[in-house]
Amino acid sequence: MTYIAKPKLHHPALTPNALGYLRRDYEGSVSTLCAGCGHDSISAAIIQAAYELDLPPHRVAKLSGIGCSSKTPDYFLGNSHGFNTVHGRMPSVLTGANLANHELIYLGVSGDGDSASIGLGQFAHAIRRGVNMTYIVENNGVYGLTKGQFSATSDRGSKSKKGVVNHDAAIDMVSLALQLGATFVARSFSGDKAQLVPLIKAAIRHPGPAFIDTLSPCVQFNNHAGSTKSYDYVREHNEAVNRLDVIADRKPIEVDYEPGTTISVTQHDGSVLSLHKLAEHYDATDRIAAMAYLAERQAEGEIVTGLLYVNPDPGDLHGALGTTDRPLNSLSDAELVPGQAALDRINAGLR
Amino acid sequence: MTAPLAAINDFVVKFANVNGSGSASANSMFAKAVLRMGVPVAVRNIFPSNIQGLPTWFEVRVTGEGHLGRRGGVDMMVAMNPQTWDRDVAEIEPGGYLFYDSTKPMPPSKFRPDINVIGVPLTAICNAAYTVARERQLFKNIIYVGALAALLGIEIEVIEQLLAEQFEGRERLIKANYDALHMGRDWVKDNMAPLGLQVRRADAVGNRIFIEGNQAAGLGAVYGGATVCAWYPITPSTSLAEAFTSYCQELRVDPETGKANFAIVQAEDEIASIGMVIGAGWNGARAFTATSGPGVSLMTEFIGLSYFAEIPAVIFDVQRGGPSTGMPTRTQQADLIGAAYASHGDTKHPMLLPMDPGECFTFAAQAFDLADRLQTTVFVMLDLDMGMNEWLTEPFKWDDSRRMDRGKVMTHDELDAGRDFGRYLDVDGDGIPYRTYPGVHPTRGGYFTRGTSRNPYARYSEEGSVYVDNVQRLLRKFETAKSFVPAPELRPASAPTREGVIYYGSTGPAMHEALGLFERQGRRLDALRIRAFPFSSEVDDFLASHDRIFVVEQNRDAQLRTLLMAENGGDPDRLVPILHFDGTPITARFIVSSISSLMDATQPPGSRPLREAAE
Numbered sequence: 001m002t003y004i005a006k007p008k009l010h011h012p013a014l015t016p017n018a019l020g021y022l023r024r025d026y027e028g029s030v031s032t033l034c035a036g037c038g039h040d041s042i043s044a045a046i047i048q049a050a051y052e053l054d055l056p057p058h059r060v061a062k063l064s065g066i067g068c069s070s071k072t073p074d075y076f077l078g079n080s081h082g083f084n085t086v087h088g089r090m091p092s093v094l095t096g097a098n099l100a101n102h103e104l105i106y107l108g109v110s111g112d113g114d115s116a117s118i119g120l121g122q123f124a125h126a127i128r129r130g131v132n133m134t135y136i137v138e139n140n141g142v143y144g145l146t147k148g149q150f151s152a153t154s155d156r157g158s159k160s161k162k163g164v165v166n167h168d169a170a171i172d173m174v175s176l177a178l179q180l181g182a183t184f185v186a187r188s189f190s191g192d193k194a195q196l197v198p199l200i201k202a203a204i205r206h207p208g209p210a211f212i213d214t215l216s217p218c219v220q221f222n223n224h225a226g227s228t229k230s231y232d233y234v235r236e237h238n239e240a241v242n243r244l245d246v247i248a249d250r251k252p253i254e255v256d257y258e259p260g261t262t263i264s265v266t267q268h269d270g271s272v273l274s275l276h277k278l279a280e281h282y283d284a285t286d287r288i289a290a291m292a293y294l295a296e297r298q299a300e301g302e303i304v305t306g307l308l309y310v311n312p313d314p315g316d317l318h319g320a321l322g323t324t325d326r327p328l329n330s331l332s333d334a335e336l337v338p339g340q341a342a343l344d345r346i347n348a349g350l351r
Numbered sequence: 352m353t354a355p356l357a358a359i360n361d362f363v364v365k366f367a368n369v370n371g372s373g374s375a376s377a378n379s380m381f382a383k384a385v386l387r388m389g390v391p392v393a394v395r396n397i398f399p400s401n402i403q404g405l406p407t408w409f410e411v412r413v414t415g416e417g418h419l420g421r422r423g424g425v426d427m428m429v430a431m432n433p434q435t436w437d438r439d440v441a442e443i444e445p446g447g448y449l450f451y452d453s454t455k456p457m458p459p460s461k462f463r464p465d466i467n468v469i470g471v472p473l474t475a476i477c478n479a480a481y482t483v484a485r486e487r488q489l490f491k492n493i494i495y496v497g498a499l500a501a502l503l504g505i506e507i508e509v510i511e512q513l514l515a516e517q518f519e520g521r522e523r524l525i526k527a528n529y530d531a532l533h534m535g536r537d538w539v540k541d542n543m544a545p546l547g548l549q550v551r552r553a554d555a556v557g558n559r560i561f562i563e564g565n566q567a568a569g570l571g572a573v574y575g576g577a578t579v580c581a582w583y584p585i586t587p588s589t590s591l592a593e594a595f596t597s598y599c600q601e602l603r604v605d606p607e608t609g610k611a612n613f614a615i616v617q618a619e620d621e622i623a624s625i626g627m628v629i630g631a632g633w634n635g636a637r638a639f640t641a642t643s644g645p646g647v648s649l650m651t652e653f654i655g656l657s658y659f660a661e662i663p664a665v666i667f668d669v670q671r672g673g674p675s676t677g678m679p680t681r682t683q684q685a686d687l688i689g690a691a692y693a694s695h696g697d698t699k700h701p702m703l704l705p706m707d708p709g710e711c712f713t714f715a716a717q718a719f720d721l722a723d724r725l726q727t728t729v730f731v732m733l734d735l736d737m738g739m740n741e742w743l744t745e746p747f748k749w750d751d752s753r754r755m756d757r758g759k760v761m762t763h764d765e766l767d768a769g770r771d772f773g774r775y776l777d778v779d780g781d782g783i784p785y786r787t788y789p790g791v792h793p794t795r796g797g798y799f800t801r802g803t804s805r806n807p808y809a810r811y812s813e814e815g816s817v818y819v820d821n822v823q824r825l826l827r828k829f830e831t832a833k834s835f836v837p838a839p840e841l842r843p844a845s846a847p848t849r850e851g852v853i854y855y856g857s858t859g860p861a862m863h864e865a866l867g868l869f870e871r872q873g874r875r876l877d878a879l880r881i882r883a884f885p886f887s888s889e890v891d892d893f894l895a896s897h898d899r900i901f902v903v904e905q906n907r908d909a910q911l912r913t914l915l916m917a918e919n920g921g922d923p924d925r926l927v928p929i930l931h932f933d934g935t936p937i938t939a940r941f942i943v944s945s946i947s948s949l950m951d952a953t954q955p956p957g958s959r960p961l962r963e964a965a966e
Contacts, residue, residue: 058793061634074799074811081789083633084801085626086652092581092623096630096638097789099579099614104634104790122626125619317616324610328578329635329788333754335612336576338602340749346570347746350560351386 018054026050026057028078032071038190038216039069039138043076045193046107046136049200050077055105061097062107065090065119068145069111069138069216077107088119091126091135095317098131101327102318105204106133113143116152116171123173127180127209132316134203135211137173138190140218141229148221159226172298174308177211178291183314184210185290187305189234190217198244199307205247205271208314215303234303241279241293241306248272267312275307284310353446353465357547360390360415360555362426364499364548367439369432371403377492378409379741380513381499386561386743387509389553391417393860395740395936400586400679406435415555419707419743420861423938426548429495436461448546450499452491469543471498476534490531497535504549507536560746564737565641567708568667569594570747571715572639573602576755577665579638580615581627583646586679587735588669591641592617621646625653625664632663633800635788637719637755639665644673644686647693654728655694656802658825661775661784663722663729663758666690667715670734672934681934682735684856685906690730691884691914697822701832702730702884706859707737709744710882714837724758725832726786734905736857736936759785766795774798774809775821782827829885836883839890842866848875850955851897852929852946855881855911857936858903864939865946872943874950876901881911886919894921899955901946903929905937924956 014022026047031040050060057079064070066087073082085093094108108126115123115137126135141158143149153173154166177185184206188196196214203210215234217223223230228237245262249271265273265285275284283289290309297304324331356362364381368374375396382394393412399405412422427448430439443449445465451457453470462468477491500507510532518524569591572580582592592615599613618624624640631638642650647668657664670686672678690702701721703714714731722729759779761772766787772795775784784807787796798809804821806812842863854862859880869876879893894900894915902912909928915921929945931937 056793058797059790061789063630079794079797081797082799083630084799084803085629086656086802089622089626089653092618092626093630093633095616095623096579096581096627096632097634098630099616099627100631100634100636100638101788101790121619122623125623129616318614321614321616322609322611323614324605324608324612328612328614328631331576331578331612333576335605336578336603337574337749337753337755339751342602343574343747343749347558347560350562350746351558 017051019056021051021057023047023051025079026077028073028075031075033068034220036219037068038140038218039072040075041190041193042136042138042196042214042216043072045196045200046076048193048197049204052197053201053204055204059103060105060107062109063090063094063097064109065111065114067111067114067143069109070114072138073109088114088117089122090114091119091122091131094133095126095129095131098133098317099323100329102132102323103327106131107204108133108135110135110137112137112139112141112151112153112173116173120152120171124176124180127177127182127211130181130183130209130314130316130320132208132318133210134200134206135209136200137211137213138216139173139213139229140216140222141227142218142222144218144221155228158228159224161221161224172294173211174213175291175294177213178287178294178309181209182211182309183208183311185309186211186307187213187215187303189215189238189305191231191235192238192305195240195243195305198247201247202244202271202273202307205267205269206310206314207268208311208316237301237303239279239297239302239304241277241282241304241308242284243276243278244307245274245276248274265310265312268314273307273310278306284308285312287311355467355547356426356444356446356448358426359549359551360413360553362413362548363422363424364411364413364427364429365425365439365442366409366411366429367432367435368407368409369434370399370401370405370407372492373489374407374431374492375409377496378411380510380517381496382411383513383561384500384505384509385411385413385550386556387513388506388550389556390415390550391419391555391743393419393421393742395421395736397935398680406432413550415553417555417743418860418864418939420864421936421938423940427546429499431495440466448548450495450502469502469546471495471535471538473498473535476538480531480534490527493528493531494535497532498539500532501536501539502543502546504545504551506552507532556743558746559743561741561743562708563590563739563741564705564708564711564733565591565669565739566594567711567744567747568715568731568733570598571712572665572719573598574712574749575637575716575719577637577639577719578613579628579631579636580613580640581618581624581638582640583618583621583624583642585621585643585646587671587739588641588643588646588667590739591667591669621649622653625650625666628664629653629657629662632657632722633789637663637665637723639667639719641667641669643669643671644689645676647686647690651694654700655696655698657728658694658698658700659696659802660800661726661786662800663726665718665722665729665731667731667733669738670732678934680735682857682936683905683932683934684732684734684858685910685932686732687906687910688913690732699829699885700728700730701725701836702732703837704732704855704882704884705737706856706880706882707744708742709747711737712747717837720756721835724756724783724835725828726758726783727828732856734857759783761785761787761796763791766792772796773807775805775824776807777824777827781831782824782829783831833885833887836885836887838887839882839893840880841889841893842878842880844875844877845870846875848877849898850875850950851877851879851893851900852903853879853881853893853900853911853915854903856905858905861937861939861942862903865942868939868943869946872947874947876946884914886915890915891919894919897925899925899927901927901929901949903937903942905931907932
């Protein structure tokens with residue numbers, strides 16, 4: 001059950017990060033998801049990313065909607081404030097929370113039902129508004145909690161566990177995010193932690209709307225032959241365009257690749273993304289080209305993964321609104337309540 | 352021939368115009384001129400859900416006695432819209448006046464023998480002076496204001512002053528408007544005598560201000576410390592969010608940095624609006640949305656989350672005619688039950704019921720304290736009548752020593768000192784737990800917020816007893832709310848009586864006028880104006896001490912009466928509904944005639960013992 005806390009046993013060899021926290025300090029309650037669920041791997045990747053980034057756990061706000069994926073914030077970052085909102089509406093709640101205090105790190109965790117069906121509108125508008133957040137969709141193409149209905153990201157022609165063939169077109173959230181103005185767009189696979197952890201780290205450091213579509217097979221209802229979201233299918237069709245090897249502060253760390261195959265992208269906060277190219281001509285800073293390439297490979301049945309697009313100097317909603325540098329939730333009466341003198345002037349103008 | 356109506360500072364002028372013709376500012380100038388002469392006015396816009404071309408009316412009640420409700424009836428019709436001519440003419444009281452543009456002759460059948468016809472050739476005057484079409488249209492409005500001023504005894508200098516203020520710094524425009532004003536005035540002076548209806552300078556306005564309830568509520572939200580506003584445009588609430596925006600730009604921009612001490616988002620719909628409000632409230636900012644009935648319908652799931660997860664939020668519901676799209680530009684008080692019990696499951700939400708723009712301001716500010724103290728959604732129930740019409744109201748006041756009451760918030764230092772924190776733990780016995788703002792402490796005070804059942808320490812639980820304890824505590828909290836919300840206002844009759852009236856919201860001014868008329872008729876009615884839900888003990892006392900109570904409302908289903916019955920055991924036999932719901936504001940005439948006929952026709956039900964004997 002979710003209220004069972006994990007026992008506080010530490011391996012003596014575990015090393016604290018720069019803030020003195022152990023990896024264990026970023027964990028949460030014991031997961032109640034099915035054994036082998038891709039979502040648990042993503043939770044583990046989030047824990048690893050937060051630990052490696054030396055995040056103060058209490059400065060992270062984790063928000064989710066409803067569904068298997070939306071239950072996971074209980075299973076990581078136990079010292080962070082969490083909010084399990086209502087179905088499909090996490091983006092608006094996250095937006096409001098971010099408006100109230102821009103100093104916290106906002107992590108939105110959702111699923112394909114939560115974000116592509118009931119919540120497609122809110123997903124779209126939070127992205128186009130430029131909310132500074134990391135938005136992870138744990139995409140398994142199926143409704144797990146209600147036992148196996150197709151979701152809006154199920155591919156046309158794919159087969160359900162009961163043998164039904166999906167006749168509806170799939171929504172590709174990565175293409176949508178690119179089109180809507182997300183300034184960091186990635187796709188990954190829950191089974192590829194080496195790829196996923198650096199992507200999450202980079203997304204958290206990205207000072208704008210960062211979206212990661214993470215294929216996360218459902219072992220119970222969508223891991224069979226005929227599914228396009230099974231472990232086997234994703235492994236066979238995974239085409240990584242690059243590998244984000246290093247995220248470092250300020251200066252890039254040299255890695256041992258052939259010259260010309262690695263590019264560095266310095267984000268606005270000074271963090272440097274070191275990208276090793278796997279697809280020869282892929283440029284992750286060219287949004288239009290990224291959209292075209294994705295469409296092309298998708299038509300071939302391939303699943304393109306990696307850091308697909310990044311704008312290293314994005315704006316965000318607070319910038320657009322011109323809000324004060326201090327969190328709005330910390331402003332006092334003196335800053336907020338104009339007082340009788342101002343009221344006298346207003347009264348005088350209303351006669 | 353009926354004698355022409357004669358009255359000083361006590362008559363109704365109604366303007367019939369075409370939407371989008373620029374008449375609104377001319378009509379409003381007419382009303383303001385009367386006010387500036389020290390004579391109170393009550394104005395009502397009656398407008399269609401449309402931008403251009405449909406009929407629109409503006410009613411000005413000139414009321415030396417200061418009755419701010421709609422009177423009903425029309426003493427003078429300014430008939431500027433051929434589309435509605437017949438019904439406009441029909442509406443004039445016998446002996447009243449019809450003012451019209453006589454440029455084009457009208458057949459005698461278009462008039463009535465019992466009214467006085469004032470034909471002024473507005474188009475002819477206008478066409479002689481102007482060549483540009485838009486100028487002809489706009490100045491025609493000012494010309495009729497000039498003509499009406501001469502007919503009704505409005506001081507021309509007062510209107511000139513208003514024009515000078517409106518077009519300050521644009522001398523050519525001021526001059527052009529003066530010229531148009533005088534064209535109308537001079538034509539009347541040369542051709543007609545003043546009418547029996549006259550405005551005479553008085554001193555009955557005092558220092559009162561003239562403002563819409565929506566604007567007052569927007570300002571109240573600024574004073575209430577709201578920093579986040581998320582909204583979606585919907586009539587008749589839009590001008591509330593817009594007023595908040597302009598007051599924030601005026602009062603909340605940091606003079607040194609030029610940065611905003613507020614964040615306003617026009618969301619993609621009402622669901623996202625309330626979602627943002629709840630996200631911001633969860634994170635410790637004061638946040639609100641402004642909407643109308645259809646918006647509240649959309650928001651209900653989130654309102655239930657706010658109730659159950661105990662997150663402060665403020666919703667301004669500017670009520671309009673429902674259900675469904677209903678009558679978007681007409682007024683009603685028909686969202687009471689929908690708001691009081693919004694969402695699935697057992698829920699109840701506090702509501703504030705302001706009467707006028709003055710209370711729109713004070714209740715708006717107070718709503719944010721209440722939402723923080725009660726950690727739940729608080730509704731402020733305006734309606735179109737008070738929201739979108741300028742009303743006379745006392746000048747706004749603010750106590751500079753007042754501070755925002757953020758309710759029970761556990762601080763970093765309290766947590767650090769080891770104070771026990773259970774997010775849903777009833778420490779004080781009032782049903783209100785402590786909360787923390789996210790990020791406050793590295794290891795303490797963190798919790799997981801959810802809409803699912805949980806124990807006092809915010810951990811998931813489906814245990815029946817845990818659930819019951821929690822929802823019972825929410826009832827205790829609602830009980831506590833009774834002592835937090837504004838108490839009702841009692842107006843006792845001049846002599847003891849066992850009969851009473853209960854009313855609320857924009858019915859107030861019409862009811863106050865009606866109460867004066869009842870007293871003159873010798874009818875004694877104690878009056879209780881309810882200002883909030885849940886109902887406090889004063890309401891129970893009033894129910895217990897009266898044999899018959901007329902409950903006056905502007906909806907079909909007697910919604911407040913239902914709440915009185917459901918929540919306070921009000922006896923249906925003793926609570927007599929008086930309902931006005933055609934979308935126009937209720938009038939004193941309606942209240943007096945409805946209640947008088949019932950009082951004449953029937954006796955109040957017998958006292959309790961008799962009733963029990965009958966059973």
